[in-house]
Amino acid sequence: MNKIIFVFAMMIANFAIEAQVKTPQASPKSTTTQVVGLTNVEIVYSRPSAKGRDVFNNLVPFGKLWRTGANENTTITFSDDVVIDGKTLPKGKYALYTTPRADNWEIVFYSDTNNWGNPETWDETKVALRTNAKPEMLGRNVESLTIGINNLDHNYAHLEISWEKTLVAIKFEVPTQKTAMASIDKALAGPTAGDYYASAQYLFQSNGDISKALIYSNKALEMSKDKPFYYYRLKSLIQAKNGDKKGAIETAKISLAGAEAAKNQDYVKMNKDSIAEWSK
Numbered sequence: 001m002n003k004i005i006f007v008f009a010m011m012i013a014n015f016a017i018e019a020q021v022k023t024p025q026a027s028p029k030s031t032t033t034q035v036v037g038l039t040n041v042e043i044v045y046s047r048p049s050a051k052g053r054d055v056f057n058n059l060v061p062f063g064k065l066w067r068t069g070a071n072e073n074t075t076i077t078f079s080d081d082v083v084i085d086g087k088t089l090p091k092g093k094y095a096l097y098t099t100p101r102a103d104n105w106e107i108v109f110y111s112d113t114n115n116w117g118n119p120e121t122w123d124e125t126k127v128a129l130r131t132n133a134k135p136e137m138l139g140r141n142v143e144s145l146t147i148g149i150n151n152l153d154h155n156y157a158h159l160e161i162s163w164e165k166t167l168v169a170i171k172f173e174v175p176t177q178k179t180a181m182a183s184i185d186k187a188l189a190g191p192t193a194g195d196y197y198a199s200a201q202y203l204f205q206s207n208g209d210i211s212k213a214l215i216y217s218n219k220a221l222e223m224s225k226d227k228p229f230y231y232y233r234l235k236s237l238i239q240a241k242n243g244d245k246k247g248a249i250e251t252a253k254i255s256l257a258g259a260e261a262a263k264n265q266d267y268v269k270m271n272k273d274s275i276a277e278w279s280k
Contacts, residue, residue: 107168112126137167146163193224200235229259
C-alpha cells in the first residue's frame with residue numbers, strides 16, 4: 001500500500017514539474033549599466049512594444065503620469081550625486097516617471113521605487129528632482145521602448161527615452177573631476193593607518209614576512225589617532241608569532257584594557273586567553 005502511495009505521489013510531482021509552462025513576457029525586463037566618467041549608472045525597466053499601435057497620445061496619453069515602461073517601476077541608480085538643470089540629484093535609486101506632451105515632457109525622479117506602475121497616492125515629498133525636456137522626432141521607428149545612456153563625456157551624458165518616433169534626452173552631469181582629484185590627493189598623501197593595518201593583517205594571516213608585518217603594525221598604531229584595541233591585538237599576535245612572547249603579553253594587556261573599555265567581550269576573552277597561553 002505504501003509503495004502505491006509513493007508511486008502515485010511521484011507521478012503527481014512529475015506532472016507538476018512538466019506542467020510549468022514557460023512563455024515569453026509581453027514586456028521583457030532589461031538592465032542597462034553604464035559608467036559615465038567615474039559614476040556608475042544602472043537602469044532597470046520592462047520594455048513594451050508598439051505592435052502596430054499608435055503610442056503617444058493613444059497608448060500613452062498626453063498630459064498623464066506614465067510609469068515610463070511596463071509592470072513594476074522603471075528605476076535608475078546613480079553611484080554619485082549628479083546635476084540636472086543646475087539641480088543636484090543625490091546618489092541613490094529612483095523610480096522614473098514622466099508626463100509626455102506633444103511639445104514638452106516632465107520627468108520626475110521619485111524616491112519610492114516599490115510601486116507597480118504609478119503610486120496609488122502621489123507623495124510630493126518623495127520627488128527628488130523634477131525637470132523638463134523637449135521631445136525630438138526621429139527619422140526611424142523604435143518598436144520597443146528603449147531607455148539608455150548616450151552622448152558620453154567624462155563629465156556628463158544623456159539619459160535617453162525613445163519609442164515609436166519620439167526621443168527625449170535629459171542631460172546629467174557627474175562629479176568626475178572632484179572624484180578623480182580626491183583619488184589623486186589620497187594616493188599622493190600616501191598610505192593610511194588602515195592601509196598599514198590591512199597589510200600587516202594580510203602578512204600575518206598568509207604566513208608572509210612576519211618582520212615586515214610587525215613594521216606595518218607599528219606604523220598603523222603610530223598613524224592612528226584612536227589606536228583601537230584590535231590594532232594592538234594584531235600586533236600582539238605578530239609579536240608572539242615572531243617569538244617575542246614578553247612583548248606580546250604587554251601589547252595584549254593594552255588591547256585588553258581597550259576592549260574592556262569598549263565592552264567588546266570577544267576581544268576581552270581572546271586577549272585573556274592569549275596572555276594566559278603566552279605566560280606559560
